Amino acid sequence: MLSRIVRCGSISQLFRRSRMPPIIGIIRSLGRSLHRMSQATSSSTPPEIPARSRGLTKLDSARYKLEASPLFQVASQGNFRSLVPADLHAPQEVDSGWKAAFESIVETLRQSREANSLLGPDGRTSIELITKLGTLGLWGCSADRSELAESTSAAPIPRRACHWSEFFPLLTRLATIAKPVAGLASIHHTIGTLRAVDSFGTPDQRRRFLPRLTSGETLSAMAMTEPAAGSDLSAIRTTAVRQGEFLVISGEKCFITSLAHGRIATLIARESDRLIAAILPIPAHDSAELSLSTYALHPLKHSYNQGLWLREFRLPLKDVLPTENRSGLSVAYYGLNYGRVAVSSLAAGYLRSLLADMLPWSRHRKTFGQAIALRPLVKHRMARVASLLVACDALVQYCGGLHDSEYRVELEAIVAKVFATEAVKEAAIDLALKTHGGRALLVGHPVGDSLHDYLASTIYEGEGDLLCLSLGRSLAAAILVPRLEIPSPANSEKNPEETGDRLLEIWRRDFVKLLAADRTPWEGSQVQLVRLARRFMQLTAARLTLLKAAKSECEITRLAGELFAETLFAAELRETESRELIARSEQLADLIVATGWHALRDTQPAAMMFSYANA
Ligand SMILES: Cc1cc2nc3c(=O)[nH]c(=O)nc-3n(C[C@H](O)[C@H](O)[C@H](O)COP(=O)(O)OP(=O)(O)OC[C@H]3O[C@@H](n4cnc5c(N)ncnc54)[C@H](O)[C@@H]3O)c2cc1C
Known part of the structure; x- marks a missing residue:
């Protein structure tokens, strides 16, 4: 059953329990509250950012229900303009007091890159750098530290958590400067134990673990995957057996990023018929009960990714995270909803580096008597990377x-993660690799050296097609919600936002057709369901990118955002890109080459390889 393999939250449970007609009955009762929500979210007053709630309270809140999700409502109503809350997307003046600390973090990383001191002697992120970034607040900024003792750091670090709409753009900047550091921060703050303890931990667990986790003395990881359980987490075999005040744990984990001696992992294990989540401090050395296993892996060369063996390892019961009557996977899924946005934030940084490296090279490289930067084909590629970058930024900002x-x-x-990781794959392989030519494959070239990292992001935290199946399944439920009467604005072919809604309506019709032919497309019509989910993902990206473009004061961002949406609409309408659209994409590339772009401010274009200076 797919429901065991990919998770769709409460809606998947609904599907499991009943077939279509009961769903309609149940969902009908949601109508009135959905209507109230749609009115609330379409108001023009920016919503207040509520105080952060702890995990379990939040899991039970009305807003956390899948049906309350803005994209669920969009699919249900077939209308972007009334239902994607544009005000949430608007750049908000959200300064939680972390602004100065974040600038110091970025500056420290930049200096370390310039001094060539990002890596330690073992080729991994330098311990001194991790410690220094800890004193500046990097490892604790997303956690509520109000009950912790005063920091000893000289820098003024706020004790309350930063906003996610501040944290994700920080990750993008870190990824632009130093991918491995950004990767560590991404895991630690989202799927790692910091998020688990901060959101679900008991007061005792917070007291014992948060000081280490927030200072960066101990970075953290998530140990979920096993040799026989990757996409299908119901197949987890690591067992936990109660013995007095302990759980005796046996099993094997693999592919765990950031797992190393002295760090902490969140462990998912099976205790009789349910999965639990527990805090597992990894000792400084291997023992007969707990050891790490290593293997050669192409991506993440400068980080740890290891396996874990547990043989009757005794874990204190007090280190199990409380999930009441829920599965321990709730802790993992909760983290993944942050983690996947973090992965998209990293992707936005990778796109910046890819574009920045194309600029000097294409100006420098002459073929047939002309710099390749002057060729329409190459301009089109640069413009496409710029458009993808703005689209990723828009999705990240929205999710934040x-x-x-x-x-x-x-x-x-899910939309942000699948879109962003595939944008990176397209930019790296179809756009950057081709533009750099043979040099891209020289050892030491930034594109070739990172190819495996770019590809790996399409797999970890959920492989793209499987995530689209999961998305498609939730969209199927949304489509079955009776439509509310939301008036569509008058149709005008010229307005791209209206084109977006028209295409959404066509998408909805196609989805209804699929559901009429196959009531369980997540089992029988997976290919069609994934295609439909991808179309929804693209339309969502277009809508958000247009919003971002409209609000931007930067001409390049505006042009890149509009081009992204219009190119996508042309493809959806099966039209070839117009001459006018192609001319605008060349104009965009010319602008970036001639004036530079604020979005690329953290980049450091790589040294030219085999520069053929006299060519
Ligand atoms: C670099 C890297 C870092 C990672 N970091 C972590 C980490 O920190 N912590 C952690 O716990 N895990 C981590 N992982 C594991 C990662 O999350 C899994 O690799 C991923 O979830 C996919 O699982 P799998 O590789 O076992 O693929 P499998 O489950 O073997 O699936 C292979 C493919 O089969 C297809 N497939 C599977 N089921 C279905 C279905 N029902 N219908 C249709 N097609 C299907 C899909 O295309 C799927 O991708 C990492 C992996 C990598 C590569």
Whole structure:
């Protein structure tokens, strides 16, 4: 059963229990509250960012329900303009006091890159750098530290958590400067034990673990995957057996990023018929009961990714995270709703580096008597990377706002993650690799050296097609919600936002057709369901990118955002890109080459390889 393999939250449970007609009955009762919500979210007053709630309270809140998700409502109503809360997407003046600390973090990382001291002698992120970034607040900024003792750091670090709409753009900047550091922060703050303890931990667990986790003395990881359980987490075999005040744990984990001696992991294990989540401090050395296993892996060369063996390891019961009557996987899924946005934030940084490296090279490289930067084909590629970058930024910004407003952000995070990681794959392989030519494959070239990292992001935290199946399944439920009467604005072919809604309506019709032919497309019609989910993802990206473009004061951002949406609409309408559209994409590339772009401010273009200076 797919429901065991990919999770769709409460809606998947609904599907499991009943077939279509009961769903309609149940969902009908949601109508009135959905209507109230749609009115609330379409108001023009920016919503207040509520205080952060702790995990379990939040899991039970009305806003955390999947049906409350803005994208669930969009699919249900077939209308973007009334239902994607544009005000959440607007750049908000959200300064939680972390602004100065974040600038110091970025500056420290930049200096370390310039001094060539990002890596330690073992080729991994330098311990001194991790410690220094800890004193500046990097490892604790997303956690509520109000009950912790005063920090000894000289820098003024706020004790309350930063907003997610501040944290995700920080990750993008870190990824632009130093991918491995950004990767560590991404895991630690989202799927790692910091998030688990901060959101679900008991007062005792917070007291014992938060000081280490927030200072960066101990970075953290998530140990979920096993040799026989990757996409299908119901197949987890690591067992936990109660013995007095302990759980005796046996099993094997693999592919665990950031797992190393002295760090902490959140462990998912099976205790009789349910899965639990527990805090597992990894000792400084291997023992007969707990050891790490290593293997050669192409990506993440400068980070740890290891396996874990547990043989009758005794874990104190007090280190199990409380989930009441829920599965321990709730802790993992909760983290993944942040983690997938974090992965998209990293992707936005990778796109910046890819574009920045194309610029000097294409100006420098002459073929047939002309710099390749002057060729329409190459300009088109640069413009495409710029458009993808703006689209990723728009999705990240949107998801950050939704997290700050305590939505569930499951569907939205899937859309952002799949879109952004595939944008990186396209930019790296179809655009950057071709533009750099043979040099891209020289050892030491930034594109070739990172190819495996770019590809790996399409797999970890959920492989793209499987996530689209999960998304498609939730969209199927949304489509079965009776439509509310939301008036559509008058149709005008010229307005791209209206084109977006028209295409959404066509998408909805196609989805209804699929559901009429196959009531369980997640089992029988997977290919069609994934295609439909991808179309929804693209339309969502277009809508948000247009919003971002409209609000931007930067001409390049505006042009890149509009081009992204219009190119996508042309593809959806099966039209070839117009001459006018192609001319605008060349104009965009010329602008970036001639004036530079604020979005690329943290980049450091790589040294030219085999420069052929006299060519
Ligand atoms: C670099 C890297 C870092 C990672 N970091 C972590 C980490 O920190 N912590 C952690 O716990 N895990 C981690 N992982 C594991 C990662 O989450 C899994 O690799 C991922 O979830 C996919 O699982 P799998 O590789 O076992 O693929 P499988 O489950 O073997 O699936 C292979 C493919 O089969 C297809 N497939 C599977 N089921 C279905 C279905 N029902 N219908 C249709 N097609 C299907 C899909 O295309 C799927 O991708 C990491 C992996 C990598 C590569």
